[in-house]
Amino acid sequence: MAKRKTPMLDELENGKWPSFISDIKQEAEAREKTNVDLQAPKEVCNDLLDILELSYKDREGHWKHGGVAGVFGYGGGVIGRYCDQPEQFPAAKDFHTLRVNQPSSYFYKTEYLRQLCELWERRGSGLTNMHGSTGDIILLGTTTPQLEEVFWELTHNLKQDLGGSGSVLRSPNCCIGKARCEFACYDTQQACRALTMEYQDELHRPAFPYKFKFKFDGCPNGCVASIARADMSVIGTWRDDIRIDQKAVQAYVGGEFKPDAGAHAGRDWGPFDIEKEVIDLCPTHCMAWNGEKLGINNRECNRCMHCINTMPRALRIGEDTGASILFGAKAPILEGAQLGTLTIPFMKIEEPYDELKGLIEKVWDWWSEEGRNRERLGELIQRMGFAKFLEVCEIKADPRMIREPRSNPYIFWKETDVPGGWERDIKDFRKKHQK
């Protein structure tokens, strides 16, 4: 029970969605009763609720600006936070967050989670965020002296490292991939882990102009939203034909298999109509159905996933798989939001990922050298131009990289590409043209 009254927060215990207020109260109560030797203040959950109630009342945050806390050897992984009313809420006066690097796709054993909970109950607030938007396990709220203690136990007992924060490579993340999805075009989990391990230095010690994120989607469905949330998005695709099981197509048409694996079962959409729901919705109109057989003109297919999503038992991704690589996605600050821009239309994504690593390092070298303080890669590409970026990546421009050609004629040429170059004498011009 909170010490003070929290009438506004209490409202949020109503309704059928799981209430974060009820859960925090439950943890607060557990801390009252436990005989664990708590290293963070016993009342931390109560004080947190009280701070939040005050914020609801004031309609303002009650955390001080910034906060720089951490562990020796690393420049990130911990987000320092201090309450701006420490006398009123002493148990939550310092309330630092630790980012813990999650396993690819969040698969856990209860044994691991129990160990983590035991540690966090003892040395932290007992509150977590599963997971932060970037993917980390978030341990929410502890005191400065506990940071090294938590880190020691994490590394020595749980064999577990911190995630990234600050101007570093942030914790990479991936979709569920081949673990449980037949659409996965490469092993997202393996790639995510391999690159996380390869770039531990870049993850723990800020050396970049700003943050940098990797995300790995197994197919264009984008279940980890890499195209929107990663400076480098690796999105699985294929370059041969979609595999068609004509008998299974018949089964969909005959009503035996549910379209979209039953995803729209909550409403009566009528019997499955392959013309209406697949053929006519194909964005490139490269499909045909003659009542018996489904045909796909794969040269025109842009691998949008729609037909495969609709008839997963009949249509499969091709066998020559890899990924497209896009760069530059970011949130609005400073120059406006960006989605990733297609840079590598197709790359094989296989261990030991040398081609991918080579590309990453070229991009980092350029951005580290040219990037301004707090300039995301996407903004640097905008400032210096996509052509310059391609030069850095050592790849040729390709029509697939643009949605449409430029409409303005402000075209820069390289001096070497223009006969005679830029050195001209006005006198030579005057010989033929009077003033």
Place this chain on the structure above:
Amino acid sequence: MPQLEVEGKAYEVDEDGFLQELDKWSRDFAQGYAAIEGIEGVLTEEHWKLIDYIRNYYTQFGIAPMIRKMCKDTGLSLKQIYELFPSGPAKGACKLAGLSKPTGCV
């Protein structure tokens, strides 16, 4: 505002231990503070090289240098900087150099 006592003198610092009155910085402050930042014994020539560099840069430009710039100008690699200052260039070196706290997405 918390007070920090270093070598018998009191300094105003914030919760993270960053000096609040930048003009009160002295070499004694940096030396006295070193132990808190995980640096054993007397600050070496290389420690001072980085501290002096950061202070000069700050005096000239009013901000801390970017890390790549810091490495280039001092000839120290990032690895060497962490060996000198275990909590890193921002939390370690800038704090000893008496600069204000780094801000932004940390």
